[in-house]
Each structure stands twice: as structure tokens, then as C-alpha cells.
Amino acid sequence: MDKELFVFLIIASVKIFIVFNVVQVMVIAMIWFERKIMAHMQVRLGPMRVGFHGLLQPIADGIKLLFKEDIIPAKAEKILFVLAPVMTLVPALCTFAVIPFGEAINIFGYHIDMVITDINVGILYILAVSSMGIYGIVMAGWSSNNKYSLLGGIRSSAQMISYELTIGLSLIGVIMMTGSLSMVDIVNAQSKMWNLVLQPLGFIIYAISAIAEVNRCPFDIPEAETELVAGYHTEYSSMKFSMFFMAEYANMITVSAIAVTFFFGGWHGPYLPGVVWFMLKLSFCLFGFIWLRSTFPRLRYDQLMHFGWKILLPLSLFNILITGLIMVVRGL
Amino acid sequence: MIIPLMKGLALTFKRFINPFTCVTESYPDIRPRLAKRFRGLPELQVEDDGREKCVACGLCAKVCPSQCISIEGAEDEHFRRYPKMYELDSFRCIFCGFCEEACPERAILLGDSFELATDKNSGILDKEKLLESARRKKS
Numbered sequence: 001m002d003k004e005l006f007v008f009l010i011i012a013s014v015k016i017f018i019v020f021n022v023v024q025v026m027v028i029a030m031i032w033f034e035r036k037i038m039a040h041m042q043v044r045l046g047p048m049r050v051g052f053h054g055l056l057q058p059i060a061d062g063i064k065l066l067f068k069e070d071i072i073p074a075k076a077e078k079i080l081f082v083l084a085p086v087m088t089l090v091p092a093l094c095t096f097a098v099i100p101f102g103e104a105i106n107i108f109g110y111h112i113d114m115v116i117t118d119i120n121v122g123i124l125y126i127l128a129v130s131s132m133g134i135y136g137i138v139m140a141g142w143s144s145n146n147k148y149s150l151l152g153g154i155r156s157s158a159q160m161i162s163y164e165l166t167i168g169l170s171l172i173g174v175i176m177m178t179g180s181l182s183m184v185d186i187v188n189a190q191s192k193m194w195n196l197v198l199q200p201l202g203f204i205i206y207a208i209s210a211i212a213e214v215n216r217c218p219f220d221i222p223e224a225e226t227e228l229v230a231g232y233h234t235e236y237s238s239m240k241f242s243m244f245f246m247a248e249y250a251n252m253i254t255v256s257a258i259a260v261t262f263f264f265g266g267w268h269g270p271y272l273p274g275v276v277w278f279m280l281k282l283s284f285c286l287f288g289f290i291w292l293r294s295t296f297p298r299l300r301y302d303q304l305m306h307f308g309w310k311i312l313l314p315l316s317l318f319n320i321l322i323t324g325l326i327m328v329v330r331g332l
Numbered sequence: 333m334i335i336p337l338m339k340g341l342a343l344t345f346k347r348f349i350n351p352f353t354c355v356t357e358s359y360p361d362i363r364p365r366l367a368k369r370f371r372g373l374p375e376l377q378v379e380d381d382g383r384e385k386c387v388a389c390g391l392c393a394k395v396c397p398s399q400c401i402s403i404e405g406a407e408d409e410h411f412r413r414y415p416k417m418y419e420l421d422s423f424r425c426i427f428c429g430f431c432e433e434a435c436p437e438r439a440i441l442l443g444d445s446f447e448l449a450t451d452k453n454s455g456i457l458d459k460e461k462l463l464e465s466a467r468r469k470k471s
Contacts, residue, residue, distance in 0.1 A: 037348060040347065040348045040351060040354065041344040041345070041347050041348045042344075042347070043347055043353050043354055043355050043356075044354065044355075044356050045354055045356040045358065048358060291341065291344065291345065291348075292341075294344055295340045295341050295343075295344045296337070296340065
């Protein structure tokens with residue numbers, strides 16, 4: 001085999017291995033952090049029993065889920081029922097392929113970019129792949145043969161389609177200023193000034209629609225337990241349920257990583273190495289998710305739709321218009 | 333619309349950074365801090381010389397709504413009245429504190445013990461049991 005190709009394959013697989021595992025560990029850590037942070041915000045203690053201050057709680061939860069009986073309802077559409085959790089989890093993990101998480105390094109004379117692959121349509125790839133997650137949720141809702149699941153699936157599809165639009169439009173301002181769809185170019189363009197300063201409205205729109213996109217509180221209408229039991233994953237148990245669970249957290253990490261890349265200057269930062277900066281900014285975004293969840297009540301379904309189509313969509317179009325105007329005036 | 337949302341966020345953040353606001357009690361590990369006037373199981377009190385304060389007047393038995401106290405009085409060699417038998421059925425006690433109110437000698441007070449679960453099928457406490465905690469506090 002060609003030596004160049006062999007080295008490339010080795011480096012790529014190592015990078016994929018590391019990123020995949022880091023994301024998994026982050027998902028597990030997120031479960032603990034979310035429960036603890038939310039508990040303290042709500043003047044509770046949170047998990048305290050398993051390990052020091054409940055540190056082993058996610059592992060205990062995982063083991064419990066692993067040993068549960070894996071139930072497939074008798075009248076469920078078996079193939080889709082089994083496929084649905086995979087369809088939600090895989091796209092959530094795939095999006096990490098194009099996110100740059102540090103500056104390039106040289107090891108043994110090989111130049112290694114701290115990104116699995118830098119494709120020139122990075123953000124397009126992310127938006128395309130993350131939209132696939134909707135299919136998983138809709139499939140789960142439909143194949144369960146359960147009215148709550150179906151309603152959850154329908155709501156979820158409507159919500160994600162409407163907010164995907166604003167996500168895309170809110171990022172266009174940044175893309176216009178950078179003139180590139182590549183994530184690495186976008187990060188490099190922010191080495192002096194974060195896009196958060198130049199695109200505040202874009203960031204706010206992105207933040208709101210990202211929360212809606214990953215079905216988190218206050219937009220967690222697909223799994224509103226007061227009306228829909230558990231939404232699209234009502235009939236799921238055992239590892240299939242935990243895959244939905246992991247997908248939700250992986251999606252959160254993904255949209256946070258996009259926010260860091262697009263608005264917080266990616267891995268750029270003084271003194272500390274790029275990876276550390278990236279992780280710090282990522283943790284900050286994830287903390288925001290938990291913070292919002294422990295503070296706000298859930299929106300009603302029609303309020304959500306109203307907000308998405310009548311407020312956020314015009315705002316994001318306005319943002320593009322303003323960005324374009326300023327670019328023309330300044331002759332960029 | 334935005335300001336109330338910000339207020340909410342500020343409140344939760346304030347709670348988060350101050351762990352002392354936490355109201356959860358980790359009870360079996362840490363005993364809860366009881367109020368001063370907490371009404372636990374009644375306890376008989378002792379004099380400085382170690383004898384019981386009770387003079388067996390029977391007021392507590394009379395006033396007890398669940399009739400869980402039974403007393404049998406007697407006189408010692410100095411003609412001082414003392415309870416020969418003092419029994420309190422902890423299964424029947426409703427921790428109302430009437431006995432404490434009725435007692436002219438302040439010989440029975442409601443203490444702070446509330447962990448009364450037992451696997452025996454009789455909860456009758458005799459005089460020695462009721463004096464135990466007061467004697468422990470004295471010594």
C-alpha cells in the first residue's frame with residue numbers, strides 16, 4: 001500500500017476514534033452536570049448517593065438501562081422501530097467530522113489538522129446531516145403505533161423544520177462576512193474579532209433556534225410529559241431509549257460546537273492551547289442549555305410556531321439584509 | 333418580555349452559585365436541625381440529685397387525649413411523693429404536648445427524638461426508659 005495513504009488513514013482513524021470517544025464521555029459527563037447544576041439552581045441537592053456527590057450516577061443509569069428488558073410493541077413496525085434510534089444518534093455524531101477543535105500541530109514530521117476533515121462546504125454538510133435526525137424521530141413516532149408517540153413525532157417534525165430554516169438563515173450573516181462555507185475558514189476569520197460582536201442578532205436567533213432544534217426546554221414540546229407521556233420515545237426502553245437520550249445530548253454538543261465555531265471564535269484564545277479554549281467555550285454553551293432548562297417553563301405548541309414563523313424568520317431575514325447593507329456600504 | 337426572563341435567569345444563577353440556599357436535608361447522613369419547640373417523644377426530667385422531678389400528681393395522665401400515660405404514685409421515707417410506676421405508650425402518644433403544659437413541676441417535657449420505628453409489637457416505655465435521656469444529659 002502507498003505509504004502516504006496509509007499514514008493518512010491512520011491519522012484519520014485516530015482522530016475519529018478520539019473525537020468519537022470524547023463526545024461519548026462528554027455525553028456521560030453532561031448527564032451528571034445537568035442533574036447537579038439543575039438541582040442546585042432549583043435549591044435541591046441532586047444525585048448524592050452513588051459515589052462522591054453522585055459522580056457515578058450516569059454509570060449507574062447506564063447499567064440500569066442496559067439490563068432492562070428491550071420491549072418491542074407487538075403492533076409496531078419492527079424494522080423502522082429498530083432503525084429509528086440509530087437514525088437519530090448517527091447524524092448527531094457525524095456532524096463532528098467537520099468541526100475544528102484546535103490549531104494544527106506537527107507530530108513526527110506529519111502535519112495534523114485538529115479537525116477530522118476540512119470540507120469546503122462544512123456548514124452545508126452539518127445542516128444536511130443534522131436534518132436527518134428528524135427522520136429518526138418521525139420514524140420512532142410513527143412506528144411505535146401509539147398515539148402519544150405519533151403526536152410527538154408530528155410536533156417534532158413541524159418544530160424542527162420551522163426552526164431549521166431560522167438556523168440556516170441566522171448563520172448566513174456569518175457566511176456572508178467570511179465568504180466561505182468551510183468551518184476552518186470561519187474560525188480563522190475570527191482570529192482578531194469574534195463574530196458575536198459583529199453578528200449579535202444572528203447569535204441570538206441562532207441560540208433560540210438551536211435550542212428548539214435539539215428539542216430542549218423551553219422548546220421540548222415533542223416530549224412534553226404533561227400531555228404526551230414521553231413523546232416519540234414513549235414505547236422505547238432499554239438501550240434503544242438510551243440511544244435517543246444520547247442523541248439528544250450529542251445534538252446539544254453539536255449545536256454548541258457550531259455556536260462556538262461561528263460566533264465565539266472557535267479555538268482562538270490567548271495563553272491556553274486551542275483545544276482547551278474550544279472545550280471551555282463549549283462548556284459555557286452547554287451550561288447555557290442547562291441554565292435555560294432549569295429556569296423557563298415549556299412553551300405552548302402554537303406559541304412555538306407563532307414565534308418561529310412570525311418573529312424569528314423575519315428577524316433573521318432582516319439580519320441578512322442589514323449585514324448585506326453594511327457590507328455594501330463599507331465596500332467589502 | 334425580555335426583562336422578566338432575565339430576572340428568572342439571574343435568580344437561578346444566584347441560587348446556583350450559593351450552595352447554602354439548598355433546602356434538601358440529607359437526613360440519614362446528617363440529622364436535621366429541629367426547631368426549638370419541636371415536639372418529639374415525651375421525656376421525664378430529673379432533679380440535680382438524680383431523682384425524678386415527677387410527684388405523681390396524675391395531671392398528665394388526666395389531660396392526655398390519647399390516654400397513653402399511666403401513673404402509680406407512692407411516698408418515700410421522707411414522705412416525698414414519687415411515681416412508683418410511670419408508663420407511656422409511645423404507639424398511642426400523639427405528641428400534642430398537653431402533658432408538658434399540664435405538669436406543675438415541669439417534670440415531663442417533649443424531647444427531640446422522632447426515630448421511633450420498632451419491630452416490637454408493644455411501644456410501652458417504662459420509667460427508666462423515659463428518664464434515660466434526661467439522665468444522659470445531666471451526666
